[in-house]
Amino acid sequence: MFTGLIQSIGTIERVGQEELQITWGAMSLTPLQDDLAIGDSISVDGICLTVTQILSAGFIASASPETLRRTTLDQLQGTASVNLEASLRVGSKLGGHFVTGHVDGVGYLEAAVPSATAWEISFTVPDARVSRYIVSKGSIAVNGVSLTVAECSPSGDWFKVAVIPLTYAETNLQYLKPGDPVNLEGDVLGKYVEKFLRLAPAHSRAVAELEQAIAPAEQLTPAFLAEHGYL
The missing domain is CATH 2.40.30.20 (Elongation Factor Tu (Ef-tu); domain 3)
Structure with a gap:
């Protein structure tokens, strides 16, 4: 999870079929380099990538075919400038909004x-x-x-x-x-709201069917509870 507040600008290039090398310049070392570990999630131009190898001035990450197709990575040729942000830590300031790094x-x-x-x-x-x-x-x-x-x-x-x-x-x-x-x-x-609205008619039908199924049951009274072993 990220906030959308960029911490540094780096460069990116393809170094394999699905491998990417991200490098930051001497003027943008920031906390990204100070606290980087293998397995960390880094937002690279809004794409959540996992650090697989740490370099002296950057890191290597892998991207799945789906990530390549859905993002600008599929059009990457040579090197390009990218925005970098480390993942949100518990207790950190949330100055932007919740960004998942899952590009649409x-x-x-x-x-x-x-x-x-x-x-x-x-x-x-x-x-x-x-x-x-x-x-x-x-x-x-x-x-x-x-x-x-x-x-x-x-x-x-x-x-x-x-x-x-x-x-x-x-x-x-x-x-x-x-x-x-x-x-x-x-x-x-917005994505969750869209799904809830899309499923609302089916949910309403399910609730109505449930209400209809339990409608004939006796009202919940002390006598009813005693009869069924709850008192």
């Missing part, structure tokens, strides 16, 4: 326009697995960065966020060009 799909930068107080950045979202969870004023993780949707289309296939200068300068959002892919993860709460 890929979106694409439309435009990044500076304003007096922020960068207004818009994205297109062709994947319905992602767009269904995008709502105005809702939370979304873009390359692992916790952001709030400022505006979106009714279907969620387009949305805009406002990024403060500090966040823009300390994440790889600053390097994006129109058309570049980004990893998107919708708010996990």
Whole structure:
């Protein structure tokens, strides 16, 4: 579990069929390197990856075929800049929102326009697995960065966020060009709400059938309890 508050920028490259090498620069050692252990979960551009080997200036991680297909890793060629965040510890500050690191799909930068107080950045979202969870004023993780949707289309296939200068300068959002892919993860709460609503009719029928089955039973009285050995 992560918060979407990026701790460092690193670089990533493929070093095998499903192996990735993540390296951080000399200016971004941060707590990531100080407390890194094999088996740790690290958010790499919003993707939860497990450390399998520790290097002097980074680590090796493996990605499953599903992870490669669902994320920007499938389009990775050469080296690329990535946002890094260590997993949330009990008692740590939760300044963003709950980010699982399980990317829903890929979106694409439309435009990044500076304003007096922020960068207004818009994205297109062709994947319905992602767009269904995008709502105005809702939370979304873009390359692992916790952001709030400022505006979106009714279907969620387009949305805009406002990024403060500090966040823009300390994440790889600053390097994006129109058309570049980004990893998107919708708010996990929305996914559970969607499932509950989808299953609501079947649940209501099950409750009604249960109520009908127990309706003829006697009322719960002291006499009823005594008769059935509870008193």
